[in-house]
Amino acid sequence: MSSLELYDTRSRSVNSFVPLKKGEVSIYLCGATVQAPPHIGHIRSGVNFDILRRWLTKSGYNVTFIRNVTDIDDKILQKSVTEKMPWWALAQKYERTFSQAYESLNVLPPTYEPRATGHITQMIDLMATLIQRGAAYAPGNGDVYLEVRKLTSYLTLSRQKLDDLLPADDAEEKFKKDPRDFALWKGAKAGEPSWPTPWGPGRPGWHLECSAMAHAYLGESFDIHGGGLDLIFPHHENEIAQSESAGYGFARSWMHNAWVTTSGEKMSKSLGNSLQVTELLKHVRGIELRWYLGSAHYRSMLEFSPAALEESATSFRRIESFLHRATEIIGHIPTPKYSKAFADAMNNDLAVPQGLALIAESLRLGNSAITAEDKKTIENSANEIRGALEVLGCDPFDPSFGLSQSGDLTAALDGTIQLALAQRAAARDRKDFAASDAIRDGLSALGITIEDTPQGPRWSVSHTEER
RNA sequence: GGUCGGGUGGCCGAGAGGCGAGGCAAGGGACUGCAAAUCCCUCUACACGGGUUCAAAUCCCGUCCCGACCUCCA
Known part of the structure; x- marks a missing residue:
């Protein structure tokens, strides 16, 4: 190394x-x-x-x-x-x-x-x-x-x-x-x-x-x-x-x-409240804001816009979603192990953007492996991604982000949603798609996203602004 | 005036002489009852003008533009 x-x-x-x-x-x-x-x-x-x-x-x-x-x-x-x-x-x-x-x-x-x-x-x-x-x-x-x-x-x-x-x-x-x-x-x-x-x-x-x-x-x-x-x-x-x-x-x-800039200019306190941390945390989660702020090289200006922040958050959610799916497939939370290439990037004056490109590569491999049901590759990718995210302080499994769910409640929620999913599956079996879509839409309105995968339907709590 | 950064595709953002980083967005395709997710493919770049070099986004000279600091600043 x-x-x-x-x-x-x-x-x-x-x-x-x-x-x-x-x-x-x-x-x-x-x-x-x-x-x-x-x-x-x-x-x-x-x-x-x-x-x-x-x-x-x-x-x-x-x-x-x-x-x-x-x-x-x-x-x-x-x-x-x-x-x-x-x-x-x-x-x-x-x-x-x-x-x-x-x-x-x-x-x-x-x-x-x-x-x-x-x-x-x-x-x-x-x-x-x-x-x-x-x-x-x-x-x-x-x-x-x-x-x-x-x-x-x-x-x-x-x-x-x-x-x-x-x-x-x-x-x-x-x-x-x-x-x-x-x-x-x-x-x-x-x-x-x-x-x-x-x-x-x-x-x-x-x-x-x-x-x-x-x-x-x-x-x-x-x-x-x-x-x-x-x-x-x-x-x-x-x-x-x-x-x-x-x-x-x-x-x-x-x-x-370097600074965070708006329209090419350094932020100043006269800009009002819109760029205060508490204000932005109304739109994205802390882990997403951190991901955004850390994504540019520390010596480069970071050009802020609400759209740039939102896009960055979208991109982070893809990674997070992969990690959660990988966890379900491999049966345990991935073990953080960043790659040698990631270490080289960090050693090069903290070249985080290069590290992000490596995460994107692992993500693509990992997602493909999910389709191919290649457990070993899924686990490797998930381990590397989690390892890199941990270094960046953006590990979704880090309890610091308040994501440690209380087990009982999660189990109860899962059971409830599974009941709804069973109803939906029955509706789909009899080709009553109006009924099955109504169940999916109803859950969606509650902030629960349903996705159909080859392994069956899975649910997740959505983090988009529409929640 | 002095010192120091910049100008890269629709947007964000790397790279610093030679294989077009990557993401987001867009278009096409695969999969799907429909979605979503995912994968595959495609597109659009290096502010401008000269120069050096076999080769320049990258080095040199000039020009334009943007920004920062010079006793409040992350």
């Missing part, structure tokens, strides 16, 4: 993945700033990195996966005014919406999910280190800045030149040695939350929390730092600046997921 290669944003190249510690992988993913409910762009990031994590785990690594929650920042404070609730209540409210969205899409909970406000002590320690090392300064207004001119490696992730940047137009600029210096810490303003520090009361700037928390949970160096493309600058540059100035090795490689 090939070995894993991943694209690294900093070197702009695909490299062999070699972890810091043999058999272990440490990942820090920038999670949500909890100031609004998630739209599918936010969750795509979660799904993409969840696939990475699952693949690493399948490949035999012990993965430590940190995804933070930024629960204090300018936007949260602004929204607490407009939504008329305390900033901490607002943050908690939206954090829950993110958690629910992740759960609906079967994004595994991180190993640890630290909140910024729980790590003020670590942030103060980090600032003290930075000031002591001469990298940061506190001009006396309560702010603490990082002095970017002193850094030789600043902006190496985004490959920009300091002098080419448009300078920020902060009100505090007079306290900065250079207008491009950024705030590690913001001095307290009236009505805003603050924490005491040696430099006066204040609150964290945007970037400090990630450096502090990555250090707290992953140590001075770790394997992979991830996030959305738009975090490259300034957020990740500033994390690098803070952490490297403190003497840490920090992230050895960087991975960034």
Whole structure:
């Protein structure tokens, strides 16, 4: 089997993945700033990195996966005014919406999910280190800045030149040695939350929390730092600046997921509710939304449209339907075993689209085998498909999707439907097709689909929007 | 202005010098009482203009268009 290669944003190249510690992988993913409910762009990031994590785990690594929650920042404070609730209540409210969205899409909970406000002590320690090392300064207004001119490696992730940047137009600029210096810490303003520090009361700037928390949970160096493309600058540059100035090795490689776009444009919060996860889950199931979000390569833009989502869901249901039929024929749930070709695709910088083509091939073979009543091929195909779906987090047999039926109820339902099917069979035998079709239509209206197969009729619960 | 992505068939979406990924949709066929499901077949591509090469969607030059970041961003 090939070995894993991943694209690294900093070197702009695909490299062999070699972890810091043999058999272990440490990942820090920038999670949500909890100031609004998630739209599918936010969750795509979660799904993409969840696939990475699952693949690493399948490949035999012990993965430590940190995804933070930024629960204090300018936007949260602004929204607490407009939504008329305390900033901490607002943050908690939206954090829950993110958690629910992740759960609906079967994004595994991180190993640890630290909140910024729980790590003020670590942030103060980090600032003290930075000031002591001469990298940061506190001009006396309560702010603490990082002095970017002193850094030789600043902006190496985004490959920009300091002098080419448009300078920020902060009100505090007079306290900065250079207008491009950024705030590690913001001095307290009236009505805003603050924490005491040696430099006066204040609150964290945007970037400090990630450096502090990555250090707290992953140590001075770790394997992979991830996030959305738009975090490259300034957020990740500033994390690098803070952490490297403190003497840490920090992230050895960087991975960034692309956006979900609409009409070629990046999603923004001004688009309203239609692209929120909860809204889309009214039209497709979580497993289908996940399948859609994971289907494009993580570094490619995904062009959203309701039709594209619906088509993707249709395509997933075909696969799912095969797995259920295969289960009935082979007499047990397929054993997940992804193919070598699938592993090669995943090892190639997570080439999920190639993996999907392989699933389609297995599906065709498997369906043909059902017609040919070739049990061995049916089982092989089903095993390979389930193995691949498991890596993608889209295994229909995964109880996380809430599909674990309560056995008694299923048996009762099956018995009831079998009664109806017996009536239908009798009607068909006497060529009373009006009666037999009425039974099928009646069941269909209840969301039960009847299909006639060479092995007799089978029923399934339909998942289409018409249900 | 600086930095960075794109433009592939009706739609989504891979590929990155040589055999037309794949899916969805569409048309035809097989199967079926009819459906559904499934299988088989078919069709429509690489923004434009040059160049390099035996060979270019892929490399180079130019042009047009779209988008992202430049201290709120997944």
